[in-house]
Each structure stands twice: as C-alpha cells, then as structure tokens.
Amino acid sequence: MAILRIPRALRVTLAFALGVAFWIFAAESWHQVLGALVRATLPGEGAGALLVLADRSEILIGPVEFPAARGRVPMAVVTSNFALLLGLWGWDRNGFRIRGLVRLSIALGILGVLHFVAVVAGIHATVAVQLSQWAGERYGTFETNLWFTLWQGYQVVGAWAGAFIIWWALRSSPRSSIKPRGSHSSDGRAPLHRKP
C-alpha cells in the first residue's frame, strides 16, 4: 500500500485528515447510536420525571413538562478524539497493514466504550448540577462533585489522553526510527544501554 511508504509526518497528517473527514461524515450517526444506547441503559431517566432525548449533535435531558429547563450534553466534544486516534495510528508504518488494522478495530471498540462512559458521566453531571430540583435527592455533594469532575476532566483532557492511552497500549511497535542522542546506529537504541 502506498500509504506505508510515505514519510511519517505526511502519513500522520493524511491519517488525521481522513479521521476528521470520516468524523464529519459519520459522527451524527454515531451520536444517535450512543444516544440510543444511553436511553436503553438509563431507563429511569427516560421513563421518569427526566427525559433523555438524543439529537444528532447533543443529548437533551430535562423534565418532560418544561422543555425550557432542559440541559444538554454536546456530543462533538465526546467523540472528536476519533480523529486524533486515527492520526496517531499513522505514526507507525505497520499501522495500516492487516495486523495493524485488526489492532485499530480493537482500539476503535475501546474508544466507543469510552464515548459511552463519557456520555453517561455527562448526563449525570448535567442532571446533578443544572437539574438538581428535578432530580430529587439522588445526588449528594460528593456525587455531584464526582460526576462534574469526571465530565469536565473528560472534556478538557480525558478525551485526548484516552485516545493516547489506547494508541500507546495497542500500537504495533514502540521502537522508533528516530536516532537516540549520542547514538551512531540507526536501529533506535543507544549503544550505551545495550546488554552484552
């Protein structure tokens, strides 16, 4: 495949651009799948006083009778780390060979689970912070702070750190072609640290 032979910087850029394009094309469908999964697993929210509505770009939560009081969980901030993961996958030359693609499938599966957990955290945080008067006494101070910190943490750094962790754990080979400082070899290891 031609993409395997091109320089790393270009390969990463192309993989990231492909990720962005695919995300723009498919994100709305994925958001609806996530919304349906969340509704299926949080039956109390849907059937009770609080309604969960999945849109293409956000999840709306709020009392059935008062649409104006609804909170929202924006989905783009949850799922846009997909493009980063695909960009990182371009780092290793073997990333897009057959075994690399199998690993990529596993990575995307884990990323999907991460998205689901993030949406659940976002819904709990929104209900606990913005809709507490409708949520009864379900959220104490500790629960409110926990869900809010999880949701904020995911939005600020967790989404990106999560993609990095998944990539680092599943990448085909951590060995690099970058020459270590003080090394005259090209195999990516410093001679000083070699075992006899």
Add this chain to the structure above:
Amino acid sequence: MNRARSLFLLKFAAIIVVSYVAVALKPVDRAVVTPFSKGVTAASGVLLNAIGDPVERQGTILRSATFAVDVKNGCNGLEAILLLVAAILAFPAPWKSRLLGIGAGVALIEGINLIRVASLYVLGRDYPHLFETFHVTIWQGVIFLLTIGMFVYWSARFGHPPDPASA
C-alpha cells in the same frame, strides 16, 4: 502488552488525574489558571493586532465590533501541557532530559496555541459556520497530535531505551 508499556501507562494515568484535579481546584484556578489564560489572551491579541486585525482585550475575552472569543480552560493550551508533562514524567529518562523536554514542549505548545486562538477568532468572524468544527475537532486534534508527536520524538531521542528483557 509488555511490562514497560503497562507501567508507563499506569504512571501516565495517575499523574494526569492528579495534575487535572490540582488545576481544577478553585484556589489554583484563581491563582494560576485564570492569570495564565489572561496571558494567552493578551499574547493572542498582540498577534492579531500585529497582523492587522485590531482587537480589544478584556480579561480572557478578545473582541472587536463584530465578534468576540473567550479563552477558557481547554483553549489556553494547559490541557496539552498537562498531557505532555504527565507523559514525560512517566517515561524513564534523566531529569535533565525531562526538564529540557518539558521546557521546549511548553514553548512549542503555547506558540502553536497562539496561532490557534488567533485563527479561531478570524475564522469565527469571517466563517462562523466553520467555527465549531475547527474549535472542537480540528484545532484540538492538531494541538494534541503535535503534543504527542513531541513526546514520542523526545522519548525516542532522550528517554532510556526499553529493556529488551521486558519486551
């Protein structure tokens, strides 16, 4: 996954959770993060004025007669710095190399972030329908891609090579 990789990821996750909780605390936010965001806003304002886009700064807000952006957490580059610092601290390397990597990395991240803030301001003013996609997906992805790229380069060039016995 070998032991070295697992250990790195565990350390990385622990450091990033602790550092995020630290910067999320209100006193730290007031004393460090908000002044930092104001500094980023001021520098971005200088950049925009220098390229002929006159803006006024008010705290963390850059505004003109037609458009304004608010440089909040997530737009000040601190999130990428946290990731870089956590990764460098978790990776086995001499402290001198770590300090070098963190110093150079922070400077690069903030340099790129100034371009991000300035470009988002121009984009939001002239092409508002593209603002959200560039704000949430493209620029954030680019910043983190470059940050992780810097770390991987640093780890290969300055970090200790992995012990072959654990591979």
